[in-house]
Every structure is written in C-alpha cells, then in structure tokens.
Amino acid sequence: MTPARRQSLAVLCSLAAGWAAQRVWAAAVPAGRVAPARFPSEPFRLGVASGAPSADGVLLWTRLAPQPLQPGGGMPELSVPVRWQLAEDEGFARIVREGVALARPERAHSLHVPVQGLRSARTYHYRFIAGDAVSPVGRTRTAPADDEDVPRLRFALASCQHYEQGHYAAHREMAGRTLDFVLFVGDYIYDSSNPDYLIRPHESPQRPRRLDEFRARHACYKLDPDLQACHAAHPWIVTWDDHELRNDYAAAYAVGDVSAGEVLAVQAAAYQAYFEHLPLQPIQWDGAGRLRLHATLNWGRLAQLWTLDARQHRSPQACNEAGTAGGQMLWRCRELADPQRSLLGPAQERWLQQGLAGSRRRWKLVGQASQVSPWGIDTPAGRVVYSDGWDGYAPARQRLLQGVADAGVRDVVLLGGDVHRHVAASLRQRAGDPRSPVLASELVATSISSRGLPGAVMAAIRRSNPDILHARSDERGYMLCEVDTQSLHCDARATAFPVPAGARLHSQARFVVEAGQPGPRPA
Numbered sequence: 001m002t003p004a005r006r007q008s009l010a011v012l013c014s015l016a017a018g019w020a021a022q023r024v025w026a027a028a029v030p031a032g033r034v035a036p037a038r039f040p041s042e043p044f045r046l047g048v049a050s051g052a053p054s055a056d057g058v059l060l061w062t063r064l065a066p067q068p069l070q071p072g073g074g075m076p077e078l079s080v081p082v083r084w085q086l087a088e089d090e091g092f093a094r095i096v097r098e099g100v101a102l103a104r105p106e107r108a109h110s111l112h113v114p115v116q117g118l119r120s121a122r123t124y125h126y127r128f129i130a131g132d133a134v135s136p137v138g139r140t141r142t143a144p145a146d147d148e149d150v151p152r153l154r155f156a157l158a159s160c161q162h163y164e165q166g167h168y169a170a171h172r173e174m175a176g177r178t179l180d181f182v183l184f185v186g187d188y189i190y191d192s193s194n195p196d197y198l199i200r201p202h203e204s205p206q207r208p209r210r211l212d213e214f215r216a217r218h219a220c221y222k223l224d225p226d227l228q229a230c231h232a233a234h235p236w237i238v239t240w241d242d243h244e245l246r247n248d249y250a251a252a253y254a255v256g257d258v259s260a261g262e263v264l265a266v267q268a269a270a271y272q273a274y275f276e277h278l279p280l281q282p283i284q285w286d287g288a289g290r291l292r293l294h295a296t297l298n299w300g301r302l303a304q305l306w307t308l309d310a311r312q313h314r315s316p317q318a319c320n321e322a323g324t325a326g327g328q329m330l331w332r333c334r335e336l337a338d339p340q341r342s343l344l345g346p347a348q349e350r351w352l353q354q355g356l357a358g359s360r361r362r363w364k365l366v367g368q369a370s371q372v373s374p375w376g377i378d379t380p381a382g383r384v385v386y387s388d389g390w391d392g393y394a395p396a397r398q399r400l401l402q403g404v405a406d407a408g409v410r411d412v413v414l415l416g417g418d419v420h421r422h423v424a425a426s427l428r429q430r431a432g433d434p435r436s437p438v439l440a441s442e443l444v445a446t447s448i449s450s451r452g453l454p455g456a457v458m459a460a461i462r463r464s465n466p467d468i469l470h471a472r473s474d475e476r477g478y479m480l481c482e483v484d485t486q487s488l489h490c491d492a493r494a495t496a497f498p499v500p501a502g503a504r505l506h507s508q509a510r511f512v513v514e515a516g517q518p519g520p521r522p523a
C-alpha cells in the first residue's frame with residue numbers, strides 16, 4: 001500500500017466519527033483560531049489543480065470542502081494549516097519543495113500556493129495533506145526557459161462546459177493526453193439553465209447571486225470526476241467569459257435579472273468564487289471586486305501566449321437601452337461603427353498591441369473568449385450581427401488587425417471559444433475580400449458540453465463569410481494543438497450532442513498553419 005493510500009484509509013476510518021466529531025472539533029477552538037485538522041469526512045472532494053505555469057514556477061490549488069454543496073463547504077469557521085509537497089516523482093521519494101499554507105474560511109478554505117525556484121520545462125507531482133487527510137496527486141509542468149530553443153508545444157484549447165447539457169468526455173480524453181497545458185477560455189460555469197437540454201441538474205435551479213451560491217455552483221462543476229482528472233493531469237491557463245456571472249454581461253452594467261444597484265455586489269461574489277475555485281495567482285485578485293486576468297507567457301523562443309479579459313473592461317453592447325448590457329441580433333445600428341467603443345478597454349488594447357509588436361517569439365498565440373473573425377449573416381435587409389461578440393465591436397477588431405499589419409507581425413494565431421462550434425478562419429485586412437492580405441489565423445474550439453446553433457443558421461453563417469474555412473456547431477469537444485518552428489497543427493476533437501457519460505471523441509477536422517503563411521488550411 002502506498003503512503004497516500006494508507007493515509008486515505010485513515011481518512012475513511014475517521015469518517016465514522018461523523019458530524020458529532022466535527023461539532024466537538026469546532027467547539028474546541030474559538031473562531032478565527034487555527035484548528036488542528038481531523039476531518040469528519042474527506043476534505044479533498046473537489047480535487048487538486050495547478051496553473052499559471054512559468055519557467056521557474058507553478059501555482060498549486062485545492063479547496064478543503066468535505067460537504068462541497070453546503071454553505072462553508074462543510075468546514076467550520078476556522079483556519080486550517082495544510083501541508084503541500086511538490087516532487088519529481090509520483091511516489092514523492094524526491095520532494096523538491098514543501099511548505100504549509102493556511103486554508104482560511106473567508107476564502108472558502110481554498111489554497112493558492114505559488115511555488116518558485118523550479119527547473120524549467122519539467123514535470124512535477126504535487127499533493128496536499130491536511131491533518132489525517134491526503135489529497136489526490138496532481139501532475140504539473142513548468143514552461144521552458146525564456147531563451148530555450150523549444151522544439152514543440154502541445155496544448156488543448158477548450159471552453160463552455162454547461163454541466164446540465166452533457167458529460168465531460170472531452171476532459172477525460174484531455175486528461176489522458178501528453179500536454180504542456182490546457183488553455184480554457186471561458187464559461188467555466190453557467191449561471192443559467194435550459195429545461196429543454198437537461199442531462200444532469202445543477203445543485204440548484206436558481207441563478208447564483210450571493211457568494212455562497214456561486215461557491216456551490218463552482219463546487220457542483222468541480223465534483224465532476226472527468227473535470228477533476230483534467231485539472232490533476234495538466235496545468236491550466238484560464239480566462240473567463242460571461243456565464244461565470246451572467247449571459248452577455250459587460251463591465252458593471254445592469255444585465256438580465258441583475259439591476260444597476262446590485263451588479264457590483266453580484267459581480268464581487270462571482271469573481272471571488274471564480275478566484276477561489278481556479279488555479280490563479282493570489283496577486284490576480286484584489287480581495288474585493290476585481291480580478292486581473294490578462295496575462296502573457298513565453299514558451300521559450302517558440303511561442304508567446306497572451307490571455308485576454310473580454311468582459312471586465314468592455315463598453316456595453318451597441319444599441320442597448322442606456323446603461324444596460326446584453327447581446328442581441330442587430331442591424332442598422334450606427335453605434336456599431338463608433339470607434340470609441342472597446343471590447344478589451346483602452347489599457348488592455350494597448351498592452352496587447354505593444355506586446356504583439358515587440359514579441360521576439362515565432363508564434364504569437366492570443367487566447368481569448370470568443371470568435372474574432374466576422375460571422376454576421378447577410379440578409380436582404382442588410383447584414384445582421386450578434387452584438388455581444390467581436391462583430392459588435394468591429395472598430396476595435398480593426399484596430400487590433402491594423403496594429404498587426406502596421407508592425408509587420410507575423411504568425412499571429414487567435415484561439416477562442418464561446419460560440420459552441422469548431423471554427424478555422426482567416427483574418428484579412430478587409431474581411432471577405434479575397435484580394436486583401438491575410439494578417440492572422442483563427443482557431444475556435446467548440447464547447448465541451450454546451451449546445452450549439454442550429455444547422456440552418458450555421459449554413460447561413462458559412463455562406464455569408466468566405467473567410468471561414470470551417471464552422472460546425474453540431475458536435476462538442478475541444479482543439480488539440482501542436483506547435484513547432486515550422487507549423488501549428490490543430491485537431492478538432494468532437495463527439496455528438498448531447499454528450500453521454502461514456503462518449504468517445506473523434507477527429508472532426510484537422511488544420512495546419514504554416515509559419516510565415518497566415519491562414520489555416522486543411523491538414
């Protein structure tokens with residue numbers, strides 16, 4: 001029996017103590033003090049995760065929650081010391097870093113442990129120990145050194161995992177792959193339900209509004225064993241989209257059922273719960289209402305990756321009632337052409353533009369929530385666009401592309417999600433004009449589980465947008481990408497909707513982008 005297994009057995013034995021023991025435990029130590037940890041039931045039910053890989057470090061995550069769906073996660077109002085260990089081997093014979101971190105009730109007993117001083121481009125194993133309980137073992141990987149000539153980068157691109165609409169076969173497959181990281185670009189949870197597509201219910205039919213409700217929603221997702229396996233297998237690099245709070249929200253404008261007076265409070269709760277459940281650096285959250293999600297990472301000399309935040313800093317969608325957010329199908333809306341409007345906010349736009357222009361890495365990969373290439377539909381009454389996506393912020397998109405053109409930046413690949421379809425597209429200086437130069441390539445991963453648009457709509461989108469090489473919304477899955485100095489290959493992994501528990505994925509299509517020749521081609 002491994003030490004970990006023996007420890008787990010000890011945890012199981014302590015289950016017998018049950019709730020009575022917890023009451024004794026909680027009563028023995030006054031609130032605010034550090035508790036000795038003996039758990040009435042398994043505290044690591046939400047698994048482990050790692051993220052934010054760099055050349056010399058990684059972030060380790062877990063959360064103590066013996067009753068994950070209960071307020072407080074079934075933990076007492078006490079801080080609990082948790083030992084963490086990082087080793088070169090799975091058996092923890094060669095531990096290279098360890099320490100103790102405090103799981104505090106005001107952070108839902110989540111832990112975000114930055115580990116530094118590691119070797120670059122190495123695989124490590126990690127676990128947590130709280131009292132007599134030992135977590136599952138996670139595997140993670142550091143980035144290559146900045147100046148390293150890395151031959152290859154392998155990653156998975158994923159988004160949109162509506163728990164109610166299907167199972168996580170895609171995560172199970174990703175967990176079994178050899179990857180450097182998973183890039184997850186939003187809709188990690190969904191605030192909303194649709195009774196027409198109900199495979200398994202959320203923990204509650206209510207939309208979360210308060211902190212404990214958002215925590216329970218995240219816990220509901222995190223209890224999925226395939227999602228846990230994918231977190232335990234690879235470091236994740238994450239950004240968010242809208243459903244982590246409300247469909248089609250924008251900055252702090254009123255949206256849907258959230259009034260102008262409530263939005264800051266609901267947003268603070270959503271952002272805190274998001275931070276508490278994802279492997280983010282502690283410095284990314286300001287402890288109140290804001291999270292810094294936009295970030296960049298070098299992958300040796302081979303690639304630079306930017307992740308963008310397209311929600312927190314954007315202008316409200318065009319032609320809405322003043323002061324409100326929300327998406328709609330739009331045509332003949334003059335505000336769409338207003339150059340003052342921004343999807344990323346001026347500061348993030350500048351940061352990205354300067355970063356792209358100054359990058360010395362071969363591949364410039366931009367991970368962001370949605371589809372950048374146009375996908376509006378031509379009708380006899382004019383072109384109709386959905387106002388929440390980049391089509392609703394066309395001048396901002398043009399600024400981004402013009403910046404790429406002006407600086408002569410090559411090998412820019414946009415990586416997106418949100419639209420629940422696999423997409424491969426070219427971004428031209430003048431969209432839809434075959435004589436206009438292609439400036440960048442785009443690959444969008446379909447949803448892990450969330451329903452896509454009807455086939456007739458997809459046909460109209462393809463017809464209206466000749467720069468789209470591929471767009472299919474009928475299947476769920478993720479993109480599996482491999483990058484080397486010559487080319488970027490992506491395999492659109494897919495399975496039918498809705499995804500049953502035991503589903504297998506297949507290759508829906510394969511794409512290649514050759515270095516120096518923007519625009520994806522079939523591979």
Ligand code: FE
Pocket residue numbers: 160161187243418419420447450
């Ligand atoms: Fe989605």
Ligand code: CA
Pocket residue numbers: 186187241242243418
């Ligand atoms: Ca979305």
